[in-house]
Amino acid sequence: MQGRTSFILITVLFYVGCCCIMPNNAPVLLGKIPMDQLLEKLEGYKARVILYDPDPEAIRYLHSYNNPLTIEVFFGSWCPDCREHLPLFIKVIQEAANPNISTIFIGVSRDKKEPAHLLQGKGVQFVPTFIIYRESEEIGRIVEHPRISIEHDLVAILKERRPFPLKALQFPSYDESSNPPCEHAE
Secondary structure (H helix, E strand, O other), rough: OHHHHHHHHHHHHHHHHOOOOOOOOOOOOEOOOOOOHHHOOOOOOHHHHHHHHHOHHHHHHHHOOOOOEEEEEEHHHHHHHHHHHHHHHHHHHHHHHHOOOOEEEEEEOOEEEOOOOOOOOOOOOOOEEEEEEEEEEEEEEEEEEOOOOHHHHHHHOOOOOOOOHHHHHOOOEEEEEOOOOHHHHH
């Protein structure tokens, strides 16, 4: 039992070490950053954009969406969750290729207090935070992690439905009483 606990602890520490440590030379980006500069300045973002394969049905919906939208993306260049989700969002926006969807990328400080003039009144506590506006009215947010995927959560917000809770995607637990053990022939 102690060996198994040690293995789990080592595995978790390895994962945290590999995924959550930001290189010392990574720039801290503050304020409005154009998408092309974001991809140039943040290491690994381009590769993740290229590798991501968003759901074609969700992309078709986003491509055909007729109402003007603005999506403000608050991110930290220092943040592991942003490194995970921002490139996927960028790929979704690129694939949707909808001139009705405009994006504003805003780099924030670790304490999420700078740039104060862009954060004021936004209620950003976690990054990334994607705030979706239709006709200057907020219609939804994706905060830190999408519930399903970036593209599915965006479609759900635009269709004015909440994304499915994560529990809906989990497999039911295995109940041994419903499947008795196999009997071996002797």
